Amino acid sequence: MIVTKLKDYTRGWVIGNFLPSILKTDLFEVGILTHTKGEKWAAHTHKIATEYNILIKGSMMVCDVELSSGDCFVIEPGEIADPIFHEDCTIICVKVPSIPGDKHLV
Numbered sequence: 001m002i003v004t005k006l007k008d009y010t011r012g013w014v015i016g017n018f019l020p021s022i023l024k025t026d027l028f029e030v031g032i033l034t035h036t037k038g039e040k041w042a043a044h045t046h047k048i049a050t051e052y053n054i055l056i057k058g059s060m061m062v063c064d065v066e067l068s069s070g071d072c073f074v075i076e077p078g079e080i081a082d083p084i085f086h087e088d089c090t091i092i093c094v095k096v097p098s099i100p101g102d103k104h105l106v
Contacts, residue, residue, distance in 0.1 A: 006032060016098035029095040035060075035085045043082035046102045049095045051075040058089030080106055 016029030062083040
């Protein structure tokens with residue numbers, strides 16, 4: 001068995017086509033992401049990848065939609081993600097496929 005800590009990974013990204021990771025693969029990415037209330041996050045889009053998200057804790061708005069704990073949301077390629085964090089948030093994000101450099105600021 002191998003044991004590591006979430007804090008050892010970049011911003012909570014644990015699986016994908018990057019290092020460090022617990023599984024290096026170009027098929028998908030998995031991140032357990034935390035954002036603080038009021039945190040500024042640049043609007044961005046992905047040209048290829050689709051993001052599948054579960055808001056585990058908190059409330060936020062993204063793509064002009066208000067979300068709260070338990071909401072699942074999908075951001076398709078080309079959609080602009082422009083999150084506003086109303087509370088501290090924890091999000092599980094699965095991005096398919098894992099393509100370094102596919103995040104484009106707008």
